[in-house]
Amino acid sequence: MDIPINHLEQRAAAAGLAGLPTKVMAGERLSFEDGVAMYKTADVTLLGLLANHVREQMHGDVCFYNVNTHVNYTNYCNQFCDFCAFQRRPGDDGAYCMSPEQVEEALRSANPEATEVHMVAGVWPALGYDYFLDILRAAKRGRPGIHVK
Incomplete structure (x- = not known):
């Protein structure tokens, strides 16, 4: 990363993340408190810069991606969220x-070409645990090499 560390630290301090860029650049493990602070910050651009630095350290200038598909296996739901039309x-x-x-x-x-499937649904506990095991097994039968989320 070509951004001077002092600039990152100034920005981090303003975002409630003082010291975080120095830890990240040094490859230090982040604490639980660091995680909470990152969750609370609005400076997602700073988080993206730091995450990209870690990615580059681990993988170089290589980018990974998945082609995904979705299986919405049920729209039964007992939550009645105000925003949901599903x-x-x-x-x-x-x-x-x-x-x-x-x-x-x-x-x-x-x-x-899909390498990943997102299994998405409503909340309906009456389906039971075995139903979920059965649909996961079925997904793997339908596409053995796919990653299930």
Whole structure:
């Protein structure tokens, strides 16, 4: 990184992150308190600069990315968030819950270049723990090499 450390430290101090750039540049492990301070700061540009420095130290001038796909396996939800247009209750118009076989087929027919799948849904505890294990297994059957999030 070509930005002088004193400039980074001045900016960090103004953002409530005094000392953080020096730690990052020295490769020191950050503390829990550092993590909390980073979470609270509004200076995401500074955090991005520091994160990029660590990335360059670890990987050089190489960038990694994933091609992802999404499987929204159910829109059943009991949270009723004010901002959500996704959730439904069983029996509502548009409500659905994919079977493991449907999840498997969704992955088989997804973009063949996808390396990662985001499994996203509402909150419906009545589905039970085994349902979630079954759909994860089904996802891996549908696309064995894919990374599941």
